[in-house]
Amino acid sequence: MSAAQEGLRRPVVVFSKNYLPVSQIPVKRALILLVSGKAEPLELEGCGERIPVHSPSMVFLVPPLIRLTMNHIERAWRVPGVTRREVLRRDKHTCQYCGSTRHLTLDHVLPRSRGGSDSWNNIVTACEICNSRKGNRTPDEANMPLMNRPKPPSHPLVAFAEHFWREHKRRQRQAEE
Ligand SMILES: [Zn+2]
Numbered sequence: 001m002s003a004a005q006e007g008l009r010r011p012v013v014v015f016s017k018n019y020l021p022v023s024q025i026p027v028k029r030a031l032i033l034l035v036s037g038k039a040e041p042l043e044l045e046g047c048g049e050r051i052p053v054h055s056p057s058m059v060f061l062v063p064p065l066i067r068l069t070m071n072h073i074e075r076a077w078r079v080p081g082v083t084r085r086e087v088l089r090r091d092k093h094t095c096q097y098c099g100s101t102r103h104l105t106l107d108h109v110l111p112r113s114r115g116g117s118d119s120w121n122n123i124v125t126a127c128e129i130c131n132s133r134k135g136n137r138t139p140d141e142a143n144m145p146l147m148n149r150p151k152p153p154s155h156p157l158v159a160f161a162e163h164f165w166r167e168h169k170r171r172q173r174q175a176e177e
Contacts, residue, residue: 010051013164015042015067021164022157027051027062034066042067046172079152082120090153091125097134097144100127107131109150110138120152 012030014023019042031053033039041063050061080086084106093101107126110116113136124146126134134142153159 010064012051012062013065014039015065017068017071019067020157021161023160027053030066031060031062033068034060034062038070039066039068041065044168046168046175048171077155077157079120082118082123086153087123088125090120091148094125094147095127095130096124096147096150097126097130097139099147100129103128105131107134109146111136121150124150 010027011024012027013021014025014030014033016022030039034041042065043063044065048064050063053060053062087106088104093104095101095104096107104125105128107124107130108116108118109122109124112118116122130144134144139146154162
């Protein structure tokens, strides 16, 4: 793959008009937004170099961050239902007791037989071994602490913004070293 092609694979991070990181798009789409005036470059210390995009006659330098100049229309979102698929996704397909990624099941933190509900706060991903070891007990009783306190998944925009700033800080620390 040529350097130019590789550049095209680098994603551009889009900020909303009010400076919140909202999504990641391919560099070509970012270029279209810039050229049509729907976005402008956003300067942020340590955000990386501009990405060259070649057309037959010229080179555009696309900034790694852009900011929309219009209001960002948010798609409606609500907390998803507690399904196996959504719980596994929230827990990153990892047993919340031992970290295993194999033979995953769902576990009621407070067992159902003892009044535990089917809610986001009471269902976690557990491997078969941990699930049967824990049995009809709470994590405390079984002496099996949870790796994360179970809670509903966060809004995708919030999750994206948190991820962006975490990565940004990490890159800045790396640059300082
Ligand atoms: Zn486990």
